[in-house]
Amino acid sequence: MKSAVIVFPGSNREGDVVRALRLAGSDVQKVWHAETELPKGTDLVVLPGGFSYGDYLRCGAIAGRATVMDAVRTHAARGGLVLGICNGFQILCESGLLPGILMRNANLKFICHRQFLRVERNDTAFTKAYAQGQAIDVCVAHGEGNYTADEDTLRRLEGEGLVAFRYSDSHGHVTPDANRNGSMNSIAGIYSTQLNVLGMMPHPENLVEDLVGGTDGRGLFESLVSAKAA
């Protein structure tokens, strides 16, 4: 399994993602945003969290049009795996790889806390290590995570089973209280139509070691590594 973690000016979570991927058994290379190609044999591209280009204009807007994104689009079109976390999710939406947009949190606050997510399906390359409906304990840290899409898009996402995670309580119940940023349908993450691109606001890479208080994020990286091995 070979992963490429894209680094933009203002990315700041690439180190954690590299660590989580290596722990799961992946080879990892960091790739600068001005590159025109991905390293040969790249199986997975990760767009990490942070504040690319200082969130200028709109979160992810400038990074979404960076040179390397053409290579990422080609990789995705070939069926290659792409994971965008937090700012990475915003970049995927701005680049057109995923539909909709992440708006300012409904309460206007930057939220930063532990967060349970319900795993909507466990038959994708990203979630095989989890059970369907399982509540996983990760965390969120964002000011613009309020998932918004037009009615048709939302209906299509729901109808085709493209919602990956929803904000939930510790039992996996999707409640209004658990949806602290105001996302439509409590959406925390979505897949592309082919299920090979995943964008999510929460940070699974934060919780991959007991030392920091939890390991529920590990399953996502282990799923990816075993998906490639399979």
Place this chain on the structure above:
Amino acid sequence: MKARVTVTLKNGVLDPQGKAIEGALKSLGVDGIANVRQGKVFDIELETADKGQAEASLRAACEKLLANTVIENYRVEIA
């Protein structure tokens, strides 16, 4: 040639920042404010003197980067 591009949220798109500004104006005692929507203004200098060419460049700028047409409208004014 100079131009101004205005990007605004489409009708129906929730604007929490506009709402917060509206609330702040009300709490400052500014009378008669019914509703506030926040947008962006870009003042752009163009190399060309040709109006048609300028308009084409500005439209491309809006479609490619300045506006996210999922939620935003844009307006181009050439001085």
